[in-house]
Amino acid sequence: MVKIxxxxxxxxxxxxxxxxxxxTMVENSPEEAQSLIAAVYPNTGxxxxxxxxxxxxxxxxxxxxxxxxEYRRRGKTVGIIAVDPTSPFTGGAFLGDxxxxxxxxxxxxxxxRSMATRNNPGGxxxxxxxxxxxxxxxxxxxxxxxxxxxxxxxVEIIKVAQTIIVIHAPGLGxxxxxxxxxxxxxxxxxxxxxxxxxxxxxxxxxxxxxxxxDNKEKAWTPPIIKTVALTGEGVPQLxxxxxxxxxxxxxxxxxxxxxxxxxxxxxxxIKDKVTSxxxxxxxxxxxxxxxxxRIVDREIDPVSxxxxxxxxxxx
Amino acid sequence: MVKIxxxxxxxxxxxxxxxxxxxTMVENSPEEAQSLIAAVYPNTGxxxxxxxxxxxxxxxxxxxxxxxxEYRRRGKTVGIIAVDPTSPFTGGAFLGDxxxxxxxxxxxxxxxRSMATRNNPGGxxxxxxxxxxxxxxxxxxxxxxxxxxxxxxxVEIIKVAQTIIVIHAPGLGxxxxxxxxxxxxxxxxxxxxxxxxxxxxxxxxxxxxxxxxDNKEKAWTPPIIKTVALTGEGVPQLxxxxxxxxxxxxxxxxxxxxxxxxxxxxxxxIKDKVTSxxxxxxxxxxxxxxxxxRIVDREIDPVSxxxxxxxxxxx
Numbered sequence: 211m212v213k214i215x216x217x218x219x220x221x222x223x224x225x226x227x228x229x230x231x232x233x234t235m236v237e238n239s240p241e242e243a244q245s246l247i248a249a250v251y252p253n254t255g256x257x258x259x260x261x262x263x264x265x266x267x268x269x270x271x272x273x274x275x276x277x278x279x280e281y282r283r284r285g286k287t288v289g290i291i292a293v294d295p296t297s298p299f300t301g302g303a304f305l306g307d308x309x310x311x312x313x314x315x316x317x318x319x320x321x322x323r324s325m326a327t328r329n330n331p332g333g334x335x336x337x338x339x340x341x342x343x344x345x346x347x348x349x350x351x352x353x354x355x356x357x358x359x360x361x362x363x364x365v366e367i368i369k370v371a372q373t374i375i376v377i378h379a380p381g382l383g384x385x386x387x388x389x390x391x392x393x394x395x396x397x398x399x400x401x402x403x404x405x406x407x408x409x410x411x412x413x414x415x416x417x418x419x420x421x422x423x424d425n426k427e428k429a430w431t432p433p434i435i436k437t438v439a440l441t442g443e444g445v446p447q448l449x450x451x452x453x454x455x456x457x458x459x460x461x462x463x464x465x466x467x468x469x470x471x472x473x474x475x476x477x478x479x480i481k482d483k484v485t486s487x488x489x490x491x492x493x494x495x496x497x498x499x500x501x502x503x504r505i506v507d508r509e510i511d512p513v514s515x516x517x518x519x520x521x522x523x524x525x
Numbered sequence: 526m527v528k529i530x531x532x533x534x535x536x537x538x539x540x541x542x543x544x545x546x547x548x549t550m551v552e553n554s555p556e557e558a559q560s561l562i563a564a565v566y567p568n569t570g571x572x573x574x575x576x577x578x579x580x581x582x583x584x585x586x587x588x589x590x591x592x593x594x595e596y597r598r599r600g601k602t603v604g605i606i607a608v609d610p611t612s613p614f615t616g617g618a619f620l621g622d623x624x625x626x627x628x629x630x631x632x633x634x635x636x637x638r639s640m641a642t643r644n645n646p647g648g649x650x651x652x653x654x655x656x657x658x659x660x661x662x663x664x665x666x667x668x669x670x671x672x673x674x675x676x677x678x679x680v681e682i683i684k685v686a687q688t689i690i691v692i693h694a695p696g697l698g699x700x701x702x703x704x705x706x707x708x709x710x711x712x713x714x715x716x717x718x719x720x721x722x723x724x725x726x727x728x729x730x731x732x733x734x735x736x737x738x739d740n741k742e743k744a745w746t747p748p749i750i751k752t753v754a755l756t757g758e759g760v761p762q763l764x765x766x767x768x769x770x771x772x773x774x775x776x777x778x779x780x781x782x783x784x785x786x787x788x789x790x791x792x793x794x795i796k797d798k799v800t801s802x803x804x805x806x807x808x809x810x811x812x813x814x815x816x817x818x819r820i821v822d823r824e825i826d827p828v829s830x831x832x833x834x835x836x837x838x839x840x
Contacts, residue, residue, distance in 0.1 A: 244828050244829075247826050247828065248825075248826045248828065248829050251823060251825070251826035252823045252824070253823075254823060255823050465821075468821045469817060469821055472817050472820035472821050472827065473817055475820070475827035476816070476817065476820060476827045476830055476831055476834075477800075477804055478827070479827045479828040479830070479831035479832075480800065480803065480804060480807065480831045480834065480835060481796070481800040481804070482828075482831075483828075483831050483832060483835050484799050484800055484803055484835060485795065485796040485799055485800060488795065488799050489792055489795060489796070492795065501791070502784060502787050502788055502791065505787040505790070505791060506780070506783045506784055506787050508566060508567045508568075508569060508570050509567070510563075510566070511562050511563045511566035512787065512790035512791045512793070512794045513559050513562065513563065513794045513797075513798075514559075514563050515791055515794070516791055516794030516795045516797075516798050517794075517798060519791075519795065520795060520798050520799060
């Protein structure tokens with residue numbers, strides 16, 4: 211058994227193996243996760259957290275690979291957390307181009323980790339938030355969270371980021387676009403990758419059209435950057451825009467967002483604590499069984515039943 | 526203002542307009558939803574609830590249309606709830622073939638409703654459950670809940686069903702299959718639609734291969750039905766299989782599942798009640814602001830902060 215204190219020490223020293231162990235801990239054990247996060251938390255808050263999302267076929271992984279190389283050229287250290295949908299039948303995440311990215315892991319300034327959604331799709335958002343904190347505490351300058359951007363749980367995950375980048379490519383199906391709708395709204399930067407393909411300008415115009423529909427007054431207008439990840443074209447411009455957004459956030463919005471994020475995390479933690487202790491207590495009582503039977507027999511509906519059970523606990 | 530009692534009366538009488546109003550109420554107002562559901566709840570528990578899910582391009586809507594016609598031929602009334610991902614930019618769900626289904630709505634034995642996920646993706650599972658209860662209380666024999674089956678929230682929604690039907694079609698991309706992994710595990714019946722296309726047999730074999738990987742002993746082995754929704758081929762056989770599954774459930778599993786469902790709904794309701802009342806209370810206190818500031822300043826992590834706040838409330 212590795213002691214948590216040792217792992218924490220390693221994380222704070224930026225030791226790669228300790229970071230890997232720490233992330234495994236937060237994935238597997240909620241109790242260890244909490245001791246660990248509580249210990250590293252004072253050392254967090256320094257990294258710039260990017261969320262990168264886009265459908266399969268948009269060239270996301272290749273783009274991230276090139277972004278890492280550009281950041282390294284600029285002397286910055288980078289952590290990457292890839293969150294992927296996973297088949298419970300095959301038991302593993304799609305690797306694909308990610309293998310090429312693994313080459314980068316011989317570089318001590320880069321840490322790459324794939325988080326499988328496996329049998330715990332609810333816990334993945336929490337585990338990702340914890341993994342970001344670990345990488346932050348380990349001293350990484352930039353942390354990239356990668357998702358495929360399908361569905362609501364993905365939107366939850368990406369919200370850990372301070373700068374959200376949505377990647378498109380010409381010629382991807384309409385359905386994929388629709389699924390990503392919730393994410394488009396919270397994007398800070400758009401990227402049209404594979405910009406050497408025909409229809410790239412049409413893809414840019416589609417996004418512009420969508421942005422114009424959203425006529426809220428905004429202090430930051432999401433720019434649209436064209437890249438060709440395979441050749442690296444446009445990647446330095448993308449990094450420039452990301453840095454620009456970071457400076458923009460630091461001018462004021464960052465503190466407001468930190469407060470909001472702190473409140474959301476606090477409320478979430480309160481919910482977890484309260485419900486687990488109260489439900490554990492209620493389940494031990496005989497009237498819990500009794501009221502379940504009444505729900506099944508259609509004598510009372512679940513919400514009224516909950517009110518009844520709680521009447522005695524809450525004033 | 527329509528009185529809730531009037532709407533309830535209309536729902537129980539099977540009045541179409543009242544059912545529509547009731548569903549709008551549960552979509553828009555949690556308070557009205559609760560009074561309404563509590564009132565209709567004793568009249569629920571009679572319908573057979575089907576969950577139908579499959580990616581865009583699988584011909585889901587056309588298949589549902591043909592299923593409705595077959596059920597009507599057999600003298601059964603049908604309610605349909607279509608849950609779709611919705612763009613907050615366009616503000617509306619994709620209609621597509623659904624328009625053709627609207628023709629069916631002149632039939633008093635059919636009720637079709639589209640639920641938009643709009644700005645409340647978390648609430649959609651709850652609203653769908655409530656809508657199912659309303660249709661059930663209104664006397665529909667069969668209720669079909671349709672989703673596109675992408676992501677975890679969709680899996681949540683489809684779990685309202687007693688019989689879960691997963692639709693595939695030959696030649697759909699790999700990515701879509703992966704996203705649906707969580708749903709494949711809980712499927713009771715598989716449908717290969719567009720079975721007149723080449724590769725239909727390959728699609729059947731792919732599912733068979735996946736089912737064999739799952740070597741748990743099961744009382745019900747999910748059958749794979751081939752259909753051609755456009756011509757209606759295979760639809761009577763599908764309905765037969767659905768009825769067979771219904772009889773299978775009634776032999777014993779149905780009661781067990783009803784108990785599980787009741788417990789899940791009760792626990793959910795308890796969580797809602799507890800957290801909303803406790804968080805409301807905490808937010809009024811001065812130390813809530815104070816502890817938020819300490820989280821932002823990295824003096825304490827959110828979970829430890831939650832423990833601190835709750836120490837006084839919970840024993």
